Structure formats: C-alpha cells, structure tokens
Amino acid sequence: MEKRTVADVFVESLIDWGVEIIFGMPGDGINGIMESLRKRADKIRFIQVRHEESAAFMAVGWAKYTGKLGVCLATSGPGGIHLLNGLYDAKGDGQPVLAITGMHYHDLLTTHAQQDVELDKVFQDVAVYNARVMGAAHVENVVDLACRTAISRHGVAHIAIPSDIQDQEPATEGSKHNVLHHTSDVRSWESGVPEQNQLQFAADILNQAQRPAILVGRGAVNSTEQILALSELFGAPVAKALLGKAAIADDHPNCTGPIGLLGTTASEELMKECDTLLMIGTSFPYIEYLPKPGQARGIQIERDASRIGIRYDVEVGLVGDTRKILDALIPLIHPREKTPFLHYIQAQRKEWRSRQAIEEKSNAHPIKPQRLAYEIGNRLHDDAIVSVDSGTVTAWWARHIHAQPGQLHSVSGSLASMGCALPYAIAAQLAYPDRQSVAIIGDGGFAMLMAEFSTCVKYGLPVKVFVFKNNTLGQIKWEQLMFQGNPEYGCELQPIDHAAVAAACGGVGLSIEMASQLEDVLNAAFASTVPTLVDVEVDPLESPMYANLRKEQMENLQQALQFEEDADVIAEKLERERVPSPGY
DSSP, X not given: OOOXXXXXXXXXXXXXXXXXXXXXXXXXXXXXXXXXXXXXXXTSEEEEOSSHHHHHHHHHXXXXXXXXXXXXXXXXXXXXXXXXXXXXXXXXXXXXXXXXXXXXXXXXXTTTOTXXXXXXXXXXXXXXXXXXXXXXXXXXXXXXXXXXXXXXXXXXXXXXXXXXXXXXXXXXXXXXXXXXXXXXXXXXXXXXXXXXXXXXXXXXXXXXXXXXXXXXXXXXXXXXXXXXHHHHHHTOOEEEXXXXXXXXXXXXXXXXXXXXXXXXXXXXXXXHHOSEEEEESOOOSOGGGSOOTTTSEEXXXXXXXXXXXXXXOOSEEEESOHHHHHHHHGGGSOOOOOOHHHHHHHHHHHHHHHHHHHHHTXXXXXXXXXXXHHHHHHTOOTXXXXXXXXXXXXXXXXXXXXXXXXXXXXXXXXXXXXXXXHHHHHHHHXXXXXXXEEEEEEHHHHHHSGGGHHHHHHXXXXXXXXXXXXXXXXXXXXXXXXXXXXXXXXXXXXXXXXXXXXXHTTSEEEEEOSGGGHHHHHHHHHXXXXXXXXXXXXXXXXXXXXXXXXXXXXXXXXXXXXXXXXXXXXXXXXXXXXXOOOOO
C-alpha cells in the first residue's frame, strides 16, 4: 500500500477548495508537495515556470481573469523570495492568491543551515494570512484558513511548510486541545447591499448633480450593464482607471477613456469640471487627477470598507457587491435629458479621438506605437483577453486599443510592475484555452521574464506576444525629462532580436520594421495556432504623456531637451499633439 504523507493531506485540502492549477518551480524544499502533486495530476495541474516571480504573476493573472484563488509554489530560501514581486502585485490589486513555500528541516531552522530563511517572517508585510506549519496535525487547519482568508479578504495568504514535515505520516491525533478534521472548506458569501437610508442619501446627491462624473475601476468590471444604465439615466460621463478598462466599451459615447498620466483630455476635463463624483470599485492612486477637495460631492462604492475615502473626501460610502448596490441604486435615480455638461464632455471626447485617429493611421517610419496598438486592437476577438505590461506600452494600450464588451483586460495596477504581461497571458490561456490570449509588452519588460515564452511552447499555449521595441526604458526616460528636467540617463537598451528568441524557444518569431508590413504580419500572427511573438520597431520619440502635461512639466522638458540629440523632433511632436484645455 502506498505511503500517505502530510503533503498528501495538504494537496487534498487544496483540491477540496477547488484549486485546479498550481504555478511553480520544483526544489528540494518542496519535494514532498511535488510528489503529492504528481500522484494527483488528474485532479490538480502543476505548471512549471522558468522563474518563481512568473509563478506569482501567473497566480495573480489566474485570479484576475477567473475570479478564483490563484496558487503559486516555490522552494525554500531563494525560491520563496523570488515570489515576492508577484505577490505584491496581488496585494496591490486585491487578488486572492495562495503562496506555498518550503522551509528547511524543522529542527534546523534558524541554525544557519543552507537556504535557511524564515519565509513566514519575510512575507509578513505582503500577506493577509501567514503561517508556518508546525506539525502533521497542523496542516489541515492552516490550509483551510489560508484559502478562506485569501478569498474573503482578497489578498495574499502564505504557508511555509518544513520539508521533513511534508514527508511525515498524517496525524492520527492532535494536541491536547486540537480535534482533527474540525475545520471546513465551506465557502460563504456576503449579501453585499447597504441599508436603504444610505442608498437614498447617495441617490439624493446624484439627483442634485448638475455636472456628474463616474469613475470606474477593477471592482466595476462585472457590472457593465448597470454602469451604462446609470450613466445614461442621468447623463454622467464615465472615466476609467486602468484596471476598469473592460468595465464599458471605449467607443460608448459616454466613455471618456482612461484617466491620469496616461489618460485623455476628455477624462481630465471631466475631473476638472464635475460637481459630483461617483467612484465605483476603484482606488485610483493618483489623487492629483481627481477633483480638488471641496469641488465635488463624493460617493464611493467599494467591497472593502477600509478603502472608502482614501482618495477623495466622499460623503457616502456604499460597501458591498458592486452589481447589487447599483441594482438597488438605479431605481432611486431621476432620469433626465442630456445636459450641456454631457454634450461638452462628449465634444472633448470626439476632439481627442479625431486627433488620435491621425496617429493611429500614420504610415510614418519608425512605426508609431499608436498605430501598432490600434492595429492590434482591430484584430482582437470579442472575447479576447489582453494582458499588458508596465511602461510606455501601457499608454498605447489604454488609449488606442478600444475595449469591447466581453473582453478582459488587465495590467499590474497598483504595483505597476514590469514583466507581468507574459505570465498573465499564460494564465489566461490556461484558464480559457479557446479564447484569444494576447500579451502587449515593451522590450524592457519582455527582457525581464522572456524565458516564459518557452513555457508557452512547453504547454502548447497559442499566446500572441507583441513586443513594442524602442530600445529604451521609455517610461523612465520620459519621467526623467518631464518630471525632473534631467537628460535621459541609464535608459538605453542593448537591442535584442526578440523574434530570434521566440524561434530559439521553439515558437514562431516575426519581425516588423515598416508600417507597410503591419497588415500581413499581424494577420499571420493572429492566424497562428502556436505560441507566436511579433517584434515591432516603434518610434522611441513618441511621448505617452502629452494629454496631461502641466506647466512645470513643460518647463522641465525644455530644460532637459538642451542635452538631447533629438530635441527638435521631440518638441515638434509634443506641440503637434498637445490639446489645450478650453474650460467649461
């Protein structure tokens, strides 16, 4: 008869919680867990990554795109430490992720043994639940509580389990005060509807608004129908934080597009001129782009009560399930005709879009990144899943890829970490094998975790990767120029033939240098049924920040351009593309 171990109890508990897939890398600190996963490969799948950071990012992507618990696994010491960046991504964006790490033999911990790192202490800041398994009778309790806490508190749970405990026989009895099998994997849900008087107070504020605005984030993505109904009911334009891109279609007449540094002039005008702000499922961090304190009355809908009022001084905080709250709020709103304010914001949106359309159809050389993003967006399926990296590429996606109903879009929102897009896309393709999974990445971000393209090949995942190659850390470059008034330094990248890398990994690698190649190569990439990467050389002098440049930023730029070779070209592009605020 096959020996049963504590690791078996551990993995069976995960299966009971509905865990379908674990992302990770083997190591001697988790050999017991690995053996248990091998024996249960028909019930729970293990996906081997090339870097533990990717495992954590994949767990985040899985959680974002499925709404289920994401799980990652790493060995003791350095393996566990490598998880941290992806786990902070989960923490920042409120995603349920369980991190499992090994530890040294329990009786050699803190004795300077090899890879002796007390990972439970390392993970204290990132985790909402953090435990070290102390023995065979402890594991069932810990796994149940870790999964429950990660799911209910939308955060990271961490379990560290010493390698020798993994191989022990399951407990037959517990300590004096412990009764085995006393825990449960039963899930629970909150009703998520505030009291009627709170809903009525919020409705009264909205009904009195003359210049209302709605700002949506990740918590609004599953409430599209309600958001549109509310917007149309009382004529409120809708701006979107990056994580709320999929909440409503970008081409809806009431949508102003993204907000903030990577936003649009229409969104900026909306926030400058509104007298009432309804925030739905967002903790948008750049408070300088929100209405000034005292300018607008505020209402916030949020599932996490601790996030109420942290960005804007709201009068009403409605805590609970977004869709249910909106369903209860909408009947209390008085319908009205389209207002002059709505017409004004829609005119701003139209003007913005007309200017962007020029860039999106340009045949210039080097290729405009706006054109590339637009062409990719035109080829997305209605149910495509789009994963985006951090950098200038984020702006091109936010402004020029027009989200459609049924699509999913995500990015590292609060952490804004480079390197996330390819792991996200891998998780998306595993979760939804029949849907388009697209990764949009800058060459800086791709270089960080490019080995994961071989993971796509290993598991036969037809992910489409588009590398915006400008041979510079573009976002950092523009921040140096515009925010600091300093010349670019340390941002230039040694060029890499990313198409050759993709081919070396066993996938398809394609390259584009001229705008005339875009149609044929992009069509071929989207038609491909195997992992495919397209390496596109784009113009490094296109700024992603022009919509919201302040006076001091322009002064900084003028100072920095004294030292730049391409100063005249940069200045000309910015002057052509800037849209002065007309004021309402």
